[in-house]
Amino acid sequence: QKEVEQDPGPLSVPEGAIVSLNCTYSNSAFQYFMWYRQYSRKGPELLMYTYSSGNKEDGRFTAQVDKSSKYISLFIRDSQPSDSATYLCAMSVGGANSKLTFGKGITLSVRP
Amino acid sequence: DGGITQSPKYLFRKEGQNVTLSCEQNLNHDAMYWYRQDPGQGLRLIYYSQIVNDFQKGDIAEGYSVSREKKESFPLTVTSAQKNPTAFYLCASETGGTDTQYFGPGTRLTVL
Numbered sequence: 001q002k003e004v005e006q007d008p009g010p011l012s013v014p015e016g017a018i019v020s021l022n023c024t025y026s027n028s029a030f031q032y033f034m035w036y037r038q039y040s041r042k043g044p045e046l047l048m049y050t051y052s053s054g055n056k057e058d059g060r061f062t063a064q065v066d067k068s069s070k071y072i073s074l075f076i077r078d079s080q081p082s083d084s085a086t087y088l089c090a091m092s093v094g095g096a097n098s099k100l101t102f103g104k105g106i107t108l109s110v111r112p
Numbered sequence: 113d114g115g116i117t118q119s120p121k122y123l124f125r126k127e128g129q130n131v132t133l134s135c136e137q138n139l140n141h142d143a144m145y146w147y148r149q150d151p152g153q154g155l156r157l158i159y160y161s162q163i164v165n166d167f168q169k170g171d172i173a174e175g176y177s178v179s180r181e182k183k184e185s186f187p188l189t190v191t192s193a194q195k196n197p198t199a200f201y202l203c204a205s206e207t208g209g210t211d212t213q214y215f216g217p218g219t220r221l222t223v224l
Contacts, residue, residue, distance in 0.1 A: 032211045043202055043215035088154065092211040097162065100213060104154035
């Protein structure tokens with residue numbers, strides 16, 4: 001079992017839809033969770049950052065962490081064509097020499 | 113304007129040649145990272161450096177080398193020993209203790 005699994009996609013939705021992107025993980029020591037957005041031929045940009053379990057909201061984006069189920073989600077409300085990108089989940093244990101473990105990414109297309 | 117710069121954006125190399133990718137940051141971050149991104153494989157860690165004059169191998173270091181002589185700079189050399197160097201290379205830096213990495217725009221290397 002890979003350490004981080006992400007739905008492979010691609011995913012296509014109409015404009016205005018609610019999008020749910022998910023990752024599961026196997027390492028129960030992970031406690032820092034991130035979502036990155038990557039536009040085509042660009043570097044990833046940090047979208048959301050959460051520590052431990054719970055929800056975090058930023059505008060149309062909500063990140064959710066369920067450590068008991070080893071499951072994280074990113075919800076996008078009122079999706080826009082500008083949200084079309086690849087979304088990568090990432091997580092880490094934290095502490096000295098901690099490194100990020102990334103999901104493979106899912107490509108989202110929002111149709112006008 | 114703070115950020116991470118990578119150059120060049122596109123790089124073409126003949127087989128058997130070494131090539132060096134540049135990464136510079138003015139964010140005053142201690143840690144810097146090099147990743148390789150291939151379609152469908154997510155981000156794979158090549159090398160990382162937590163402090164000047166020190167660096168560690170990541171998951172796929174074979175055929176690559178790095179140096180960290182200055183805090184701001186972390187160049188990556190792709191040597192002729194790297195069997196399949198055509199990929200998108202991403203540099204990142206991190207503010208201490210948060211595992212929050214910020215990425216540069218990437219360099220696309222193509223071996224002819």
